[in-house]
Amino acid sequence: MEIFERxxxxxDFLAVxxxxYVGLPVAVAFAEKVKTLGVDINQEKIDIYKKGIDPTNExxxxxxxxxxxxFTSDPTRLKEAKVIIVAVPTPVNGDKTPNLAPIINASKMIGENLSQGTIVxxxxxxxxGVTxxxxxPILEKESGLLCGEDFKIGYSPERINPGDRVHTLKNIQKIVAGMDEETLEIIAAVYELIIHAGVYKAPSIKVAEATKLAENAQRDINIAFMNELAMAFDRMGINTKEVIDAMNTKWNALGFYPxxxxGHCIGxxxxxxxxxAEMLGYHSQIIAAGRTVNDNMAIFVTDNIIKKMxxxxxxxxxxxIYIMGITxxxxxxxxxxxxAVDVCKHLATYGIKVNVVDPIADKTEFRQEFDMELVDxxxxxxxxxxxxxxxxxQFKNLRTTDLRKLFKQPRLQTKYVFIDIKNIFDQKAIEEEGYSYWSL
Known part of the structure; x- marks a missing residue:
């Protein structure tokens, strides 16, 4: 436990x-307890942080x-760290296969600056299996050191829920795993410095890796089930939320909504x-079906917007048309x-131009991504x-009188359309205002 004590x-430094959205909260939390380096190759991002600005809002x-x-963009500073935590994104490619480039590049950078005795x-x-x-092997190749003798590795899946002010880093139990018992104990002790909810010691790195996938696949499947119900109930003329509210009176209802x-986790x-699984000869059925349902919901929503209009x-x-919310x-x-971006793109295939309102999204990032301005x-x-x-x-805070000011003046034989995907507003109150209401 000498590393932990140092x-x-x-x-000695700990580095992130x-x-x-994941690495920043982890780094800031550790900085409250130990000497911490926050490393990112994006100099622009580092400069923003140094100015005291948090664009993630986390x-x-x-x-x-x-x-x-x-804060630093200098990777050579990693030589000063005895514990290095890697929190780079792991997206998918256009064909939905894993894009490991960020984690491979991070491993190369760390390997080039890895000191003997460090835990990654x-x-x-x-x-x-990726870790x-x-x-x-990348760490070994770039450093010339031997894993297990000169340095150790571990895994601790991130469980941060972006935008959630209740379930935060410190009060979510942390899963930790190490390549051997000694490494596991050191990693657990390090995270216990900041995690009030404590840690769960997984029996192996592969179990910890698999746990993260299982958590998010489970949630994805449950939402897909609710989305399938919503699509069927829409055809039956039944309000899905009313069904869910009734269903949730039972003690073992799961409380999911369509x-x-x-995002970068469940999706x-x-x-x-x-x-x-497919690389090992097993073709996923339930998880793959859930992804198909959820990936196609933007088309379902788009079609209903057009139909209602x-x-x-x-x-x-x-x-x-105003799209309220793009994140x-x-x-x-x-x-x-x-x-939400997909909904806009699907509407565009019909030649429909939309205006986007989002008080949370970064205006500069939106402009660079879509070549248009956010509407206040x-x-x-x-x-x-x-x-x-x-x-x-900010949308939840809108009252009926506020909403009335956003629409055109009422016109005979025309009902203006109110689409409420997340059931933010009371359907009866909206319909009493003379609008055509639709939700999942």
Whole structure:
């Protein structure tokens, strides 16, 4: 436990590689307890953090300004660290196969700057075997050191829920795993410095890797089930939320709701499981089917937007449509793999131009990504259709009188359309205002 003691007593650095939605909160939390380096190759991101600005909204500007975390883009600083935590993204390619480039590149960078006796802990979501069979050999090759003798490896899947102010890093139990018993105990002790909920010691690195995939695949499947119900109930003329509310009166109901499933975890991680299973000769059935259902929900939503507008005698191609929310989930600025974006793209295939309102999304990032400007909610006027895709708190705060100001003046034989994917508003109240309402 000498490494732990040197970290605990601030004689050596702990480093976090990758300062995004996962790495930043981890690094800031450790900086409260030990000497910590925050390493990211994106110099622009480092400069923003040094200015005391948190574009992720996970920590907040005040916390960034207070932290003792040392921000750097210089990978040679990793030589000063005895524990290195890797929190780079692991996306998928266009064909839904794992894109391991970020974690491979991070492993190369760490290997080039790896000191003898260091423990490298991976948090990035991967399929079982990546840490030991892909990352460790890269570390060995680049460093000239031998894994197990000169340095050790471990794995601790990230469990941060972006935008969640209740289930935060410190109060979610942390799964930890090490390549041997000694490494496991050191990694557990290190994380116990910041995790109030304690740690769970997995029996192996592969078990820890698999656990993360299983967690997110389970959630993906449950939402896919609710989405399938929503599509069927829509055809039956039944309100899905009313069914769920009734169902949830039973003690063993799971409390899931239909919705657009995007982001960099639930919308991605099941593909890592599917890929590895297929490499070993097993074709996923339930998990793959769940992904298919959830990936196609944007098309289902788009078709219903158009259908409701046609039924309301609105000229769709000349209509004024506002998409309310473009990030992948509520109260989070992350637009990666957002299914709200997919809805906009599907509408565009019909020649429909939309306006996008999102008080959380980064305006500069949105402009660079889509070559258009976000609309401030105070500037929304004369809408034919409002499409609430994301349940940001600012949207929840809107009253009926506020909503009335966003639409065009009422016109005979025309009902303006109100799409409420997340059931933010009361359907009866909206319909009493004379709008045509639809939700999942």
């Amino acid at each position: 970290i605990r007593t601030k004689k 590689v990758g300062l995004g 920590i907040g500007d005040e916390e960034i300004q207070r932290t003792t975390l040392e 802990v991976f948090e990035s979501t991967v399929y079982p 030991e069979d892909i990352c460790a 919705g657009l499933v995007g 991605v991680d099941p593909y890592y499981f599917i890929y590895q 046609i039924q309301s005698n609105i000229n769709v191609k000349k209509s004024n 992948f989930k509520e109260n989070c600025p992350d637009m990666r793999n957002s299914k 909610i105070k500037d929304v006027r004369n809408a034919d259709c409002l499409v609430f895709l994301v349940a940001h708190q």
